[in-house]
Amino acid sequence: MPEEAAPEEAVPEEVLFERRGRLGVVTLNRPKAVNALTAGMVAAMLDQLTAWADDDGVAAVLVQGSGQRGLCAGGDIVAIYRDMLAGGDETAGFWEAEYRLNSLVARYPKPYVAFMDGLVLGGGVGISAHGSVRIVTERTRTGMPETTIGFVPDVGGTLLLSRSPGESGTHSALTGAHLSGADALFLGLADHFVPSERLADLAAALENEAAEAAVGRFSGHAPASGLEEQRDWIDACYAADDAEEIVRRLRAAGGEAAEAADTIEAKSPTAVKVALASLRRVRGLSLDEALAQEYRVGLRCLAGPDFREGIRAQVVDKDRNPNWRPATLGEVRAHDVERYFAPLGDRELVLLEKETGRA
Numbered sequence: 001m002p003e004e005a006a007p008e009e010a011v012p013e014e015v016l017f018e019r020r021g022r023l024g025v026v027t028l029n030r031p032k033a034v035n036a037l038t039a040g041m042v043a044a045m046l047d048q049l050t051a052w053a054d055d056d057g058v059a060a061v062l063v064q065g066s067g068q069r070g071l072c073a074g075g076d077i078v079a080i081y082r083d084m085l086a087g088g089d090e091t092a093g094f095w096e097a098e099y100r101l102n103s104l105v106a107r108y109p110k111p112y113v114a115f116m117d118g119l120v121l122g123g124g125v126g127i128s129a130h131g132s133v134r135i136v137t138e139r140t141r142t143g144m145p146e147t148t149i150g151f152v153p154d155v156g157g158t159l160l161l162s163r164s165p166g167e168s169g170t171h172s173a174l175t176g177a178h179l180s181g182a183d184a185l186f187l188g189l190a191d192h193f194v195p196s197e198r199l200a201d202l203a204a205a206l207e208n209e210a211a212e213a214a215v216g217r218f219s220g221h222a223p224a225s226g227l228e229e230q231r232d233w234i235d236a237c238y239a240a241d242d243a244e245e246i247v248r249r250l251r252a253a254g255g256e257a258a259e260a261a262d263t264i265e266a267k268s269p270t271a272v273k274v275a276l277a278s279l280r281r282v283r284g285l286s287l288d289e290a291l292a293q294e295y296r297v298g299l300r301c302l303a304g305p306d307f308r309e310g311i312r313a314q315v316v317d318k319d320r321n322p323n324w325r326p327a328t329l330g331e332v333r334a335h336d337v338e339r340y341f342a343p344l345g346d347r348e349l350v351l352l353e354k355e356t357g358r359a
Helices: 039-053 077-086 090-106 157-162 168-175 181-187 196-206 211-218 231-238 243-253 256-266 269-281 287-303 305-316 334-339 351-356
Strands: 015-020 023-028 060-065 070-072 112-116 119-121 133-136 141-143
Touching: 015 039, 023 039, 023 196, 039 090, 060 070, 060 196, 070 112, 077 090, 077 305, 090 287, 090 351, 112 196, 133 181, 133 211, 141 181, 157 168, 157 269, 157 287, 168 181, 168 231, 168 243, 168 256, 168 269, 196 211, 231 243, 231 256, 243 256, 243 269, 269 287, 269 305, 269 334, 287 305, 287 351
Parallel strands: 023 060, 060 112, 070 119, 112 133, 119 141
Antiparallel strands: 015 023
């Protein structure tokens, strides 16, 4: 007799949705990948959040990550790498949907509670830090580490960091540093500090209580922010609009500032200069305008050499030895940076038009 075929293992859903009382719960469900976002996850979240926005039975939404490592480590950059190698256009479509999701989160009509526990990087910031109730813990490690892989902060991150106190956002963007929960509060990326051991109880309270009241009962005092304690030299050194001048000032300041200079000079020189220009240009823009600017920059990064090389060195081959082109800040000219911001013509990202029918 022929052997019976073994039953296929069910593939777990990458994002889970459930109703608990009057709470809509979104659980990112790729724990082995620290819940990195895929195109399917983004599309599913857009659909479900849109439905809950009009559902009178849902009073608030909670977004959390499965597993013990974090909410979300960002977008799935291995998928982006494969798309670049194949010469595809899937990444552009992924970003368009992701930025629509970021825009929706920012204007969500109900309390949008994000548990920013563990790792919350890149795209994870986009689905949390634009929300109305942003909670960090003693385990939080957040940030926008894109310059490490030859990319530039996106998902509205340039706008968020441009609004941080003094030049702390510039420092965070150029160095790509991982930040504590206290640092996130200082930067304006979060609102409340709740010990991680109390998150489950808070989630239960949110099922029937108003979000503001429930979060108020569970919130506590955060530890001191190391970033805030470094404010003096950060503001002095990063006030320049030229990356090479920033590095010179950091070296002259010595100590932790000089270490920051070393960090910046190890990143993609092109990404550092474009990130700095992005932060300066985004001031005064709306979120949707900022996302449109980031989309222009992102498509130019896809076409350049450093984004692919950065992912290769950090994630694919893991040799941590990227070959940046150009190799130094001094070789990246002003006109090179300017090209990243040039209009895209009929490929421009127009979020309001896509969401509401208005330009």
